[in-house]
Amino acid sequence: MNNKAVSSALDTACEVRFGQVGLVQLRVRSTDVKVIHDELAARIAAAPQLFERAAACLDMSALETQPDEAQARAFIDTIRQVGLLPIGVAFDGTETINVLARALDLPVLTQFRAQGKAPRPAAVASITPAPVATVEPAMPALMQHQPVRSGQRVYARNRDLVVMTVVGAGAEVMADGCVHIYGPLRGRAMAGARGEITARVFCQEFNAELVSIAGVFRVFETIPPELAGKPVQAWLDGDDLRFARIGG
Structure with a gap:
């Protein structure tokens, strides 16, 4: 390819690509x-x-x-x-x-x-x-060592998210894979953000405002007493979002 052809390719006004999008x-x-x-x-x-x-x-x-x-x-x-x-x-x-x-x-x-x-x-x-291609975390989990405070959002693209501390009320943590929270969950946690239905949410102390997996969500105005403050995991069972204590 000559220099003129290379220059022409670089100067094109747009590119057309096919890819997955969340719907x-x-x-x-x-x-x-x-x-x-x-x-x-x-x-x-x-x-x-x-x-x-x-x-x-x-x-x-x-x-x-x-x-x-x-x-x-x-x-x-x-x-x-x-x-x-x-x-x-x-x-x-x-x-x-x-x-x-x-x-x-x-x-x-x-x-x-x-x-x-x-x-x-x-x-x-x-x-x-929408059904989308399975999201396989291609990189090591994103590690969040600082508290996620009200109004903040942390997103792990194409991988899991590990939060080593608290997710505060009004805060939001998201991952295309699983979300692991080794501390209190008082805000919102969303796993499988691009449609991965096998993703899960794990937390050490459950007091969530909202949990979502692959777009299926539940809002908590009152935490069920058997889950409040306990280690909890959430997963999808068909179209149902299920919750259970971990180790209990």
Whole structure:
């Protein structure tokens, strides 16, 4: 390659690459947009740091009948109103979804597939992480030796996070792998931040505000007495976030 060709390659205005990104998958189970709006707003208000301006994929496969364009636009408007950013619709195996996506000027995301029509009781919408490639921590765990104080965030990308001291109320620790806290957890802990469903959260003293694994989260207003101040681990069992004392 001559110098002119090298210079031309370096001076290009943009690059196009394909890669994994974190997405919120929003599966609607009702056509009542007001109920959907209220339920989503309540869930997002419980953990705003997880969902602020998050990219979202609209999945309509759980509805009894496929919505028309007007209904789909109402879903999109509702998603925007609660602070999410719709970037596509989930593929449901039909050509109709492609037509609808073109009318909405959104792409069809084929990594999402219909997962059955049976609704969950008392739920009109669910928020789950998008399926992404398994995240294997490629580096040694990130070691945090200083207290993580209110308003601070520590993020371990592509690896585990080990906190050797306290995570204070209002603080946030995140990892693409597991989160290990050898001290009190009084703030928020999020493992599997890019969708790794086998990630876990471990802590020495459990008094968490929020725990999340692969986007499935629980907010604690009152800590269950059997967990309060105890060594605890959290993990995903299907779609359920489970907690148990360690060694007890």
